[in-house]
Amino acid sequence: MPGFEKRLARQPQLYSRVGFVHSYRPLGADKLVFLPSALGLELPRDCTIAAEAVSAVQRITSGNFRLALRLLSQAGRILAVNGMSVITQAVVEAARVSLVIGRA
Numbered sequence: 001m002p003g004f005e006k007r008l009a010r011q012p013q014l015y016s017r018v019g020f021v022h023s024y025r026p027l028g029a030d031k032l033v034f035l036p037s038a039l040g041l042e043l044p045r046d047c048t049i050a051a052e053a054v055s056a057v058q059r060i061t062s063g064n065f066r067l068a069l070r071l072l073s074q075a076g077r078i079l080a081v082n083g084m085s086v087i088t089q090a091v092v093e094a095a096r097v098s099l100v101i102g103r104a
Helices: 004-009 047-061 065-082 089-099
Strands: none
Touching: 047 065, 047 089, 065 089
């Protein structure tokens, strides 16, 4: 979270209790492949469709773990409502629109 350390420094009682602020690197596509299965979601068996879905998640979230979790959770809801079973790029885009993440 950009600017978190400055905001935390303005609260001396809390800042004195936090030993460090760790900055995480963005997740790459190789790590994002495992995230849907951790949430109980399924990627398609077709490698190109799965790669498109994962690259859409990476493009929309810029590898941010928290945003990716929110996006995939919303994608899971969309799958349940529509009676679908696998995540596609269209499902990821629909989740992005409903969460208002990223650019249109």
